[in-house]
Amino acid sequence: MPTRSARIGVLCSLLSPVKTFADVGCDHGYCTEYMLQNGLCERATVTDISADCLAKARALLQKYIARGVCMPLCTDGLRGVDPETDLVLIAGMGGMEIAHILTGEGGFVPKKFVLQPMRDAPALRQLLLSYGARIERDFTFRDGKFYDVIAGSRTGGTPPYSEAELVFGRENLRKRGEDFLSFLRAEIKKKEALLSRPLQERVRAGIEAEKRYLEEALSGEID
Numbered sequence: 001m002p003t004r005s006a007r008i009g010v011l012c013s014l015l016s017p018v019k020t021f022a023d024v025g026c027d028h029g030y031c032t033e034y035m036l037q038n039g040l041c042e043r044a045t046v047t048d049i050s051a052d053c054l055a056k057a058r059a060l061l062q063k064y065i066a067r068g069v070c071m072p073l074c075t076d077g078l079r080g081v082d083p084e085t086d087l088v089l090i091a092g093m094g095g096m097e098i099a100h101i102l103t104g105e106g107g108f109v110p111k112k113f114v115l116q117p118m119r120d121a122p123a124l125r126q127l128l129l130s131y132g133a134r135i136e137r138d139f140t141f142r143d144g145k146f147y148d149v150i151a152g153s154r155t156g157g158t159p160p161y162s163e164a165e166l167v168f169g170r171e172n173l174r175k176r177g178e179d180f181l182s183f184l185r186a187e188i189k190k191k192e193a194l195l196s197r198p199l200q201e202r203v204r205a206g207i208e209a210e211k212r213y214l215e216e217a218l219s220g221e222i223d
């Protein structure tokens with residue numbers, strides 16, 4: 001089934017067949033539509049902190065809601081979501097916000113998760129590892145902009161990440177996919193643009209160090 005955008009397509013490709021699914025911060029609800037339309041879950045919960053955003057999912061998923069197989073819930077994060085939900089998607093929010101949802105009131109590390117932080121992926125990786133979660137997928141992809149996605153499960157643990165794996169994502173450093181390499185090149189260009197301006201020496205040295213780190217990742221010198 002064609003998905004609504006390349007980003008949504010990547011998220012959907014990581015969603016496995018389950019009994020119960022939750023889409024936290026669902027907004028439009030496209031991923032839940034994909035799950036239900038394709039018979040990939042028996043029941044879905046769609047949540048959003050904003051009633052207006054949730055209204056979009058309600059409209060899209062009307063027939064499933066009427067059948068009682070989709071439950072809309074206006075709530076903050078995972079509050080009110082069954083902690084035994086088989087698979088939870090949290091996408092399109094900051095990594096710190098996602099971390100707060102997982103660890104704050106009503107939060108839990110889901111049995112299976114697909115998380116797509118818009119920033120601060122390293123902090124989210126760190127948090128998942130510290131909770132003993134198993135990270136199975138962790139890569140950067142491109143849909144106009146660059147996105148990180150982290151998928152895995154509540155238990156099973158993950159062999160310790162190196163510092164570079166925390167920063168860039170394990171799969172990126174191991175597989176060196178084209179989108180990740182393009183991301184590094186784009187970040188290096190941003191650093192070069194900054195360095196072409198007049199800067200205090202201390203600031204310049206910091207940016208140069210960041211650029212070197214990116215260059216080392218690009219050349220495969222760090223892992």
Ligand SMILES: C[S@@+](CC[C@H](N)C(=O)[O-])C[C@H]1O[C@@H](n2cnc3c(N)ncnc32)[C@H](O)[C@@H]1O
Nearest residue numbers: 024025026027048049050053075076077091092
């Ligand atoms: C950019 S949209 C992403 C929508 C969709 N998940 C996606 O990836 O395309 C972010 C959504 O998260 C919702 N949101 C932000 N913080 C939230 C929270 N703490 N709990 C539930 N929803 C939240 C916003 O209202 C918004 O609808």
